[in-house]
Each structure stands twice: as structure tokens, then as C-alpha cells.
Amino acid sequence: MTPLLSVQGVSKRYGTHIGCADVSFDLWPGEVMGIVGESGSGKSTLLNCMAGHLVPDTGAVVFDTRADGPRDTVTMSEPERRMLSRTDWAFVHQHARDGLRMGVSAGGNVGERLMAVGARHYGDIRDKATDWLARVEIDAARIDDRPSTFSGGMQQRLQIARNLVTGPRLIFMDEPTGGLDVSVQARLLDLLRGLVRDMGLSAIIVTHDLAVVRLLADRLMVMKSGHVVEAGLTDQVLDDPQHAYTQLLVSSVLQV
Amino acid sequence: MTRTSEYNFAYLDEQTKRMIRRAILKGLAIPGYQVPFASREMPMPYGWGTGGVQVSAAVLTPDDRFKVIDQGADDTTNAVSIRSFFEHTAGVATTTATAEATVIQTRHRIPELPLREGQVLVYQVPIPEPLRFLEPRESETRKMHSLEEYGLMHVKLYEDISRHGHIATSYAYPVKVEGRYVMDPSPIPKFDNPKLGDCPAVQLFGAGREQRIYALPPYTQVVSLDFEDHPFEASKADHPCGLCGSDSSYLDEVIIDDAGGRMFVCSDTDYCDARQAQGHRGKDAA
Ligand SMILES: [Zn+2]
Secondary structure, X not given: OOOOEEEEEEEEEEOOEEEEEEEEEEEOOOOEEEEEOOOOOOHHHHHHHHOOOOOOOEEXXXXXXXXXXXXXXXXXXXXXXXXXXXXXXXXXXXXXHHHOOOOOOHHHHHHHHHHHOOOOOHHHHHHHHHHHHHHOOXXXXXXXXXXXXXXXXXXXXXXXXXXXXXXXXXXXXXXXXXXXXXXXXXXXXHHHHHHHHHHOOEEEEEEOOHHHHHHHOOEEXXXXXXXXXEEEEXXXXXXXXXXXXXXXXXXXXXXX | OHHHHHOOOOOOOHHHHHHHHHHHHHHHHOOOOOEEOOOOOXXXXXXXXXXXXXXXXXXXXXXXXXXXXEOOEOOOHHHHHHHHHHHHHHOOEEOOOOOOOOEEEEEOOOOOOOOOOOOEEEEEOOOOOOOOOOOOOHHHHHHHHHOOOOHHHHHHHHXXXXXXXXXXXXXXXXXXXXXXXXXXXXXXEHHHHHHHOOOOOEEEEEXXXXXXXXXXXXXXXXXXXXXXXXXXXXXOOOOOOOOOOOOOOOEEEEEOOOOOOEEEEEOOHHHHHHHHHOOOOOOOOO
């Protein structure tokens, strides 16, 4: 089997400061990878390098494209990469306002990716938007409302719908539950788990919250100071941490 | 040529005109692409068509016959002042007859009389960027143009339909040029959009404040954006002209008395006058 995403020796420096150093791993189809660490651990740098938002100094990020098989997304042309990022990839930002168009209705937000890939039938676009609002538990009556009138949890669910409407195969998530109330977090996590399972999605979730990875991630990488210090099956890593830093994390001494 | 001794021909110096002509040629070579240019101060405020005036200044020659229309009319303050500006600074002949003009500067309309080869239509453009209202970042809109990422244009039309039940955009209706660049045709009514395409005249667009020039060479393909189930319609008021009886020209609704009486008349005054001179009469004609 070919990995859906193969990260090979990715490093990124900011001057003399290490963002992330020599990170390698394979993500298999249908797999959810969690990346945990404190702020400054390099997990967000790594995520942005994988998603094409940052250019790594060295290394390859090889994605198994539908048309041409495995391709290094670091060296592919920008139009190809941008096309990938609105078709087969999705990116859920921590702050929904970074991932939504706040001046556009909920339906328009969900429909944008469809229109970006050539959908030109209003009725079809609206039907799909309605369907996706239901799938993320937003009342269809809100389809013409702007996200600025939505609660934080609803905005985050709308961002997810907007990302998943084109049926991507890989979703990057940056602290998807950050900043939400605990009860809202739980509902969002349940929703995400259901969507990932139903759609057979592969996902990479960056978070400082071990509860999030415990619920969603099949495998886990622990990062510290730009390096991966421990990796393995989620339950194994959390229940029997080997690295001293992971032991500290798990004992929640370092949990923010 | 006493007048031109006071000014350089058509006000701008030759070097500036060359710079603007280079931008125009580039625009003609890449139809619909917005070419940056170094807009000059003109002796009139922005909003008075300084972009169009600079383009006209760069293309006018002493042999040209110049016409200016504002919302279709030759006699508004704006049209009169631009016409007299070039009478004084270039000494060119002027006209109100579309058929006789070689260069026509316009705000908000395309003349009703079909344009012909050899004519130049110069549009005054307030906001050249059609993606602006949904994506304010210039760096991002430039990238969208270069990568042909135009989904956002349809988001605007989607929002229109979701709010009004139909595409309510009736001015500055976005078009796609030669299957490549999405372009703002300036605030002409969408009724005029079909005249943009396959037009024998050269069409030049000048935005002074925003420092952009773009162009449509003769016989360019121009398509108004739409949805399959909400196709583009070049609509107009469903009346004949009260003065000349035309049922195919774009109409303005004008109030004619204190009692709120109204009539519909051609917005293109030259077209309406010419029809009346030929003996056509509408129901409100005296
Ligand atoms: Zn008339």
C-alpha cells in the first residue's frame, strides 16, 4: 500500500531558531495522526510545512495524488498546490474567522469550494450546502445567515462543512477545539470523529490537548523543541510513555 | 495652433503619453488584464474620470473627432467639462454624434448605435478589481487572477440569488474575457454587457485613482458570468422610449412634473435625437 502522505526529513529554521528538525513519518489512508506538544514545540510549524503554508528548508512532503500518484508537494508548482488545497486537502484553523468568509452567508461559505472547482448550478450548490449544514448539525434555516451571527461552536462546525464539501481525502487541523467551552468541545469532537469515520478521512491534528488525541488519533507523535521525541499508537504512548517529556505531559504537569 | 502652444497637445507631456500608450498596448495584448500605470495629477478631481481622461489624452491625435457621454448624455456637467478640456488642450474637433466620433469617452454607458472599426471607446473606471468586494487583499486578488481562481466571483452571484431570488447585480456585472481574465466592465448597466463582446471598436478602460488600465481589442470574446439555472439576462425597463418610441434601447425613468408624472426615455440622447430627426415618435413626444 502507498502512504497517503509521506513526510521525509522536513526541517524548518527561523534564523538560528529551530522550527522543526528532520521530521519523517508516513500517514496511511484512513489514519488519524495526532501531533502534541507545548506551544513552541514546532508542531504548528510542521503542520504549516505539510499543508503548504510554509516552505520547509529541507525535506519532502509526498502526497498520493489521484491523477499522478505520489508527488512532492514542496516542489510542485503553486497552481497545482493551491488546486490540491481546495480539492483533496482541507485545513481547519483554530480560529474559525481565519477559515471562513465572515461577510458571506453560511451557504456561500460552504458553496465556495464547489464553485472554485467549477460548480455552476445554483440549485445543486444550494442542495449540497443544505446537506452539509445538516451533517455538521446546523439548522438549514440559518443557510442565508452570516457566520458573524453564529456561536463559536457553530462557526467551527461551519468551517468544517466548508472544508469537507469537496470530499477531500486529507484534513489538517490546527487546535480545532481551542478556545471553545468544554461542553462545546465535546460535541465538536464527537462530530469530527463521526465524520472522519464515515468519510474514511485521513487527518493530521495538532493540539496541546491530550483528550483530543485520545478521542480522535490512531497514532501520536510527541514534539519538543522542534524534534519528535516519541511516536507510536495513541493508547500505547499515553498509557505507557517512554520519554521523560511524554511522561511529564501525560502526568498533566505541563498541560495548559 | 495657438491653443496648443499654451499646453502640450492634450495636456500630458509626451513622455507620460508614451508610458500610458505602453500600458494600453500591453492591455490590448492581454485582454482583460489590469495593467498598472503611473497615474498623473489631472486638473480635475478623482471621480471625474481622470483615468479615462489620461487614456483619451494618450490616444487622441489632431485628426480625431471626440465625443464624451455621461450616463448616455452629452450635456451633463461632467461630459461638458471633459469635452471642453480637450477642445482647449488638444484643439480636437468634438461631436455628439456617435457615428461621427473617432474617440468616445464614456461613463456608465455604451452607445446604442453599433460601434465600427476605427473607433475607440474609453471607459472611466472607479474600481477596476472585480474581486475587491469579497477579497480586499490586493496580493491575494493578483494571485487569483494569475492562477485563474475565480470561484469567488460566483460566490458573489450566489449571494445575490440567495438574498434576492435572482442575480440582482445590475451594474458593473462581471465578465470573463477570452475564457481567461475576469473583468469589471465599469459601472455600465448589464444591458450593455452583450455589446462588449465581438465589438469592432477598440475598448480601453482607465482607472485614475487605482492606477490601472485594461483593454478589449476588436472582436474579443466577452462572456457575462452566470449559473446554468440562473442565466445572464441583459434586462431593461419593459417600455418603449416616450420620445422616439424605440423598444430596444436602454431607458432612464425621468420625473416630468410636480404631480409625480414619469416617462421612460432613451439614456443615449444622441440615439434618441437621431431617431426623432428621422421621424420616429413615442407616446409622450410633443
Ligand atoms: Zn428615445
